[in-house]
Amino acid sequence: MRYVKNLKCTNCSTTYKPEPDRYLCDKCGDKGILDVQYKYQKIKNEWTKKDLINNKERSIWRFLPLLPIKKETKRPNLRIGNTPLYSSKKMAKKVGLKKLIIKDDGLNPTGSLKDRASAMAAVKAKEADADTVACSSTGNAASSLAGNIAAMEDQMKAIIFVPKRAPSGKVAQLLIYGAEVVSVQDSYQAAYNLSDQAIKKWGWYNRNAAINPYLVEGKKTVVLEMAEQLNWQVPDWVVFSVGDGCTIAGAYKGLHDLKQIGFIDRIPRLLGVQAKGCAPITKAFKTNRGLEVTGENTIADSIAVGSPRNYNKALDAVRSSKGDMINVSDQEILKMIKTLGSTTGIFGEPAGVAGLAGIKRAVSNGIISLEQSVAVVITGNGLKDIKNARKAAGKLIEIENDIDRLEEIFFKKGVI
Ligand SMILES: *Cc1c(COP(=O)(O)O)cnc(C)c1O
């Protein structure tokens, strides 16, 4: 923590000591989301790109000077981050670009980008000496918290609140990782409210991303990593799907950090992508008015957040980067699952590929132009939501053990 200055309220600028269980500003309540402030000059003086080259740690912890944790705190025994970056000409062409970079964050230990935040939560809970960590989640935050708490290999417990609609792959993960799972037979909003009451009532450590200021710091590692993998030559655009808004806010924070310490010379534009059936942040961005709570009508369950808590941080991130927001339909998302899989071998869940579907739309709308370089993060693994994947997957051949019949079908299909 030697580089952390304090926690600063994004609403009234009051500063606080970086206690591990400090969540919101005392004066501003729910609006008082805190932001971790760093001593950038000191980091700049004491940490170089060369130090990173010599650093053998292959996980998010290689960026320790930019993370708000104590060096000596126990961490989950999993490899968080260090996910691969691909450049795909063929996929670029499919979305109307010359150059496209894809970072597959579905290859994190529990299958989503959320591991970056949950690992942070596990460490901060340890620093707070908590025995129980809780969160509400549309699925991935939950399964990643459960996995990361299991990987602490100690007495800490995870208690998880999920909405009724959470896909069964994610619920299976939760139970396998040994969490106590509460399935609220209602919306995400309801699951959030119940978790909020329970956390207050029993004093558990709170992993709700919009409220806990440390989680965004975990999420930002996705862009720290991406920038290093690109040898600090950042693209023109970086694209994320947006639900609560913490991921894109974290991306901006990471890029801002890198610029402050001189590792990159400009901040790429951020494109935030929401699902048409649940796009309150896009609407607030376009209308410049406050947020209106919406329904949660999309198959992309991980970004189906009708009442996002962190929308201000997300809006600030997109605006500060001179970026944009766009929506995509469920149809476009489903189609993109198949296109991405069959073109690159990367399998994303609906919210995982929504960003990529957004690129295609942004190119055809003229927001992104053909010669610009674009990076997208596939935020979650397709195996988590097989039900929706099968809708996009196409037909298989069902047949008895009969080679003549097979030949007939193959001939008709043009396979042979
Ligand atoms: C959580 C999540 C997102 C969006 O992150 P927010 O912080 O809610 O905006 C996108 N994709 C996947 C797969 C996620 O799990």
Ligand SMILES: [Zn+2]
């Ligand atoms: Zn405040």
